[in-house]
Amino acid sequence: MAANLIESIVKILFIFSVNIGFFSPILGWVERKQSALMQDRVGANRADVCGFTLIGLFHPIADAIKVLTKEDFIPEGADRLFHTIAPFISLTPAIITFAVIPFGGQYELFGHHVNLIIADLDVGILFVFAFASLASFGSVLAGWSSNNNWSFLGGLRASAQMLSYEVVMGLNIIGVIMVYGTLRLSQIGAMQADFFNWGIFLQPVGFVLFFTCAIAENKRAPFDVAEAESELVAGYFTEYSGMKFVMFWMGEFLEIVTIGALVTTMFFGAWHLPFVSDQMLLNYFRFAGPNGAASLAIVVNIITFFSKVIFFIWLQMTIRWTLPRFRYDQVMRLGWKMFLPIALINIFITGVVILAK
Amino acid sequence: MSDSAKDLHSEYMVINMGPSHPVTHGTVKFLLTLEGETIIDMKVDIGFLHRGFEKMCENGTWEQVMPYTDRLNYVSPLINNVGYALAVEKLVGIDVPERCKYIRVIASELSRISDHYTNIAAGAMEVGGFTAFLYFVEARELVWDLIEMLCGARVTSNYVRIGGVKSDLPDGFKDKTRDVFKKCRKLWADVNKLLTKNRIFIDRVRNVGIMPPDEAIAWGFTGPCLRACGIPYDVRKFHPYLVYDQMDFEVPVGEKGDNFDRYLVRMEEINQSMRIVEQALEKIPSGPINVNMPEYRWQSKEDISTRIESLIFHFKTVTEGIKPPPGEIYSAVEGANGELGFYLVSDGSGKPYKCRVRPPCFPLTAAMPKMVKGGFIADIVPTFDMINMIGGECDR
Numbered sequence: 001m002a003a004n005l006i007e008s009i010v011k012i013l014f015i016f017s018v019n020i021g022f023f024s025p026i027l028g029w030v031e032r033k034q035s036a037l038m039q040d041r042v043g044a045n046r047a048d049v050c051g052f053t054l055i056g057l058f059h060p061i062a063d064a065i066k067v068l069t070k071e072d073f074i075p076e077g078a079d080r081l082f083h084t085i086a087p088f089i090s091l092t093p094a095i096i097t098f099a100v101i102p103f104g105g106q107y108e109l110f111g112h113h114v115n116l117i118i119a120d121l122d123v124g125i126l127f128v129f130a131f132a133s134l135a136s137f138g139s140v141l142a143g144w145s146s147n148n149n150w151s152f153l154g155g156l157r158a159s160a161q162m163l164s165y166e167v168v169m170g171l172n173i174i175g176v177i178m179v180y181g182t183l184r185l186s187q188i189g190a191m192q193a194d195f196f197n198w199g200i201f202l203q204p205v206g207f208v209l210f211f212t213c214a215i216a217e218n219k220r221a222p223f224d225v226a227e228a229e230s231e232l233v234a235g236y237f238t239e240y241s242g243m244k245f246v247m248f249w250m251g252e253f254l255e256i257v258t259i260g261a262l263v264t265t266m267f268f269g270a271w272h273l274p275f276v277s278d279q280m281l282l283n284y285f286r287f288a289g290p291n292g293a294a295s296l297a298i299v300v301n302i303i304t305f306f307s308k309v310i311f312f313i314w315l316q317m318t319i320r321w322t323l324p325r326f327r328y329d330q331v332m333r334l335g336w337k338m339f340l341p342i343a344l345i346n347i348f349i350t351g352v353v354i355l356a357k
Numbered sequence: 358m359s360d361s362a363k364d365l366h367s368e369y370m371v372i373n374m375g376p377s378h379p380v381t382h383g384t385v386k387f388l389l390t391l392e393g394e395t396i397i398d399m400k401v402d403i404g405f406l407h408r409g410f411e412k413m414c415e416n417g418t419w420e421q422v423m424p425y426t427d428r429l430n431y432v433s434p435l436i437n438n439v440g441y442a443l444a445v446e447k448l449v450g451i452d453v454p455e456r457c458k459y460i461r462v463i464a465s466e467l468s469r470i471s472d473h474y475t476n477i478a479a480g481a482m483e484v485g486g487f488t489a490f491l492y493f494v495e496a497r498e499l500v501w502d503l504i505e506m507l508c509g510a511r512v513t514s515n516y517v518r519i520g521g522v523k524s525d526l527p528d529g530f531k532d533k534t535r536d537v538f539k540k541c542r543k544l545w546a547d548v549n550k551l552l553t554k555n556r557i558f559i560d561r562v563r564n565v566g567i568m569p570p571d572e573a574i575a576w577g578f579t580g581p582c583l584r585a586c587g588i589p590y591d592v593r594k595f596h597p598y599l600v601y602d603q604m605d606f607e608v609p610v611g612e613k614g615d616n617f618d619r620y621l622v623r624m625e626e627i628n629q630s631m632r633i634v635e636q637a638l639e640k641i642p643s644g645p646i647n648v649n650m651p652e653y654r655w656q657s658k659e660d661i662s663t664r665i666e667s668l669i670f671h672f673k674t675v676t677e678g679i680k681p682p683p684g685e686i687y688s689a690v691e692g693a694n695g696e697l698g699f700y701l702v703s704d705g706s707g708k709p710y711k712c713r714v715r716p717p718c719f720p721l722t723a724a725m726p727k728m729v730k731g732g733f734i735a736d737i738v739p740t741f742d743m744i745n746m747i748g749g750e751c752d753r
Contacts, residue, residue: 035487035488038488039487039488039491039492040491040492040495041491149370149372150372153394153734221485222485222557224485225735228485228735229379230379230380230482230483230484230485230738231380231734231735231737231738232734233378233379321487321488322488322551323485323486323555323557324481324484324485324486324489324552324555324557324558324561325484325485325557325561326557326560326561327560327561327733327735327736328394328733328735329394329733330557330560330561
């Protein structure tokens with residue numbers, strides 16, 4: 001019992017520190033530096049400690065100090081309660097969804113069964129969707145409670161967009177569920193030990209659609225119509241400042257990580273290296289004894305998993321800095337008139353192939 | 358629509374877009390009436406950058422107007438300089454030396470290039486293409502280096518003088534131009550790849566802000582926006598000034614008059630302007646850069662220091678200003694946005710009696726409601742960018 005508790009706490013702390021402590025501050029820096037690299041600029045490089053700038057790595061800290069000391073502004077006529085809780089509603093799902101995403105296999109360590117996932121729910125994927133759709137409340141409430149017409153328009157756009165793309169995303173997942181026959185993300189991961197069993201080979205269309213829809217769900221360019229700064233000033237978070245504004249921002253960045261993790265788990269072999277199963281890893285590391293082998297395998301799993309996640313973060317950033325923004329009606333048309341039929345056809349074909357086997 | 362939906366109370370949303378709004382840049386206000394996202398009505402409110410240019414001109418000598426013209430279309434100030442100088446010269450009857458004409462053509466075309474760069478870059482950024490924006494800003498930076506080399510300033514050039522130019526082309530200008538154009542062509546190709554065939558960008562700009570050719574003329578469109586409608590009107594071709602009639606260049610025209618055509622016309626004009634600059638640098642003759650009319654254009658510093666007549670003329674023109682004969686004149690040049698006209702009235706004194714500017718973007722801004730009504734809020738963005746309203750020029 002105690003061992004289970006320790007295991008859970010260690011995993012939670014690990015994921016928390018990786019997400020909140022590493023990804024969310026570092027992604028702000030990555031976004032600046034990567035866009036700078038793509039655009040022939042230098043990027044953030046001014047914040048320094050005793051003259052050392054560390055290629056701009058102090059900027060996240062400087063930013064944190066700045067936002068913490070900023071005035072927390074609530075506009076006149078705003079709904080104070082909803083204006084305050086909206087950023088929390090936006091941020092929380094982004095943190096929670098990571099609980100059901102496996103970042104490694106299952107091993108015996110000191111006679112204790114270790115499963116590298118915080119909560120191995122049998123409805124894993126549905127849990128992700130349940131919480132991801134909660135995030136749309138954050139945007140809508142933020143837009144509505146700000147008592148600002150631009151925010152209101154942004155909130156309306158956000159709600160319509162997120163709901164539409166959730167439908168398509170859900171339909172894409174059905175293809176994956178049909179192929180692997182389970183909703184449990186750890187099992188989906190485990191079934192991809194064989195390289196040719198990766199989701200990208202079994203569900204190539206599903207991957208493209210899911211990835212696109214996930215970016216749309218996250219409201220990042222080219223789907224950032226809800227905050228479209230040239231049209232709606234800043235959309236639903238126009239009236240936010242300081243830490244509350246940063247919570248929307250963190251929510252967005254954490255969702256980038258979550259999208260990367262979900263895509264990795266469902267389509268890119270989760271924690272597996274190509275052609276290397278967990279058992280093979282244990283065999284390689286036999287020299288370290290059973291516990292050492294398991295520990296090393298865990299480390300390799302985690303590194304593999306997060307490397308893939310980082311690749312997808314890079315990809316999302318590249319897309320964001322390359323493409324212009326859709327128009328609102330074009331986003332909706334794309335979702336309902338193109339992605340939805342393709343997703344349905346994808347399900348149909350998947351079904352036919354499974355039946356034919 | 359179901360019956361219950363009909364009974365629901367609904368009203369239009371009236372919203373101020375600007376002047377403090379990312380797309381209006383503090384220079385204009387749109388009062389929008391919206392039904393959801395659709396624009397039912399739009400009222401344009403200009404004048405936020407009104408500085409009384411025309412009134413200021415009446416209080417300075419004819420030469421002192423020159424720096425004010427920099428601040429008209431501040432993205433292509435050299436064209437304004439040239440336009441004003443040509444108008445005054447027409448009033449007086451000055452024919453500047455051949456070399457000066459070539460230098461003015463080079464200066465104008467460099468300005469036009471930088472203006473189109475700025476316009477397309479800003480247009481791309483405001484529909485979300487931030488990378489294309491920075492590529493063209495880099496290209497503009499390179500062109501501005503050339504302009505800086507030419508006249509010592511990057512934005513407020515104040516380079517052209519009545520009856521000449523401030524200084525001759527600097528040494529190495531031709532080689533530097535060749536280098537810069539080489540880099541600019543590469544950046545142009547990059548942006549072309551990022552935008553011209555980008556489905557998202559095309560969807561945003563095609564069939565948006567359409568203006569039929571007859572109505573465009575009725576509204577008073579000129580420049581790239583008129584040419585996008587398919588009408589090849591270009592002051593440089595129709596009423597050649599300086600040495601444009603000796604240059605080999607084409608006037609690109611669009612088909613539909615939508616924002617995509619405006620974008621394509623500008624992209625091609627960048628290339629054509631580069632051609633003009635290259636030809637002018639090849640053909641430029643040697644000789645004086647200032648007209649030899651001491652009562653209108655200062656003699657050289659050496660003459661002023663050594664010859665009494667030059668000194669007197671210098672003193673008279675500086676203290677009292679040059680004195681064109683009484684009369685009125687309208688003279689137009691092809692600005693980056695269209696026909697930039699100067700209507701000058703002289704009463705024979707050292708100051709303009711009236712200096713009226715025909716800003717090319719005023720009719721374009723006036724036609725904004727016509728172009729976006731019935732569209733979406735998002736359509737305002739590319740339409741407003743592609744008409745390239747410059748506050749300084751529109752409001753004066």
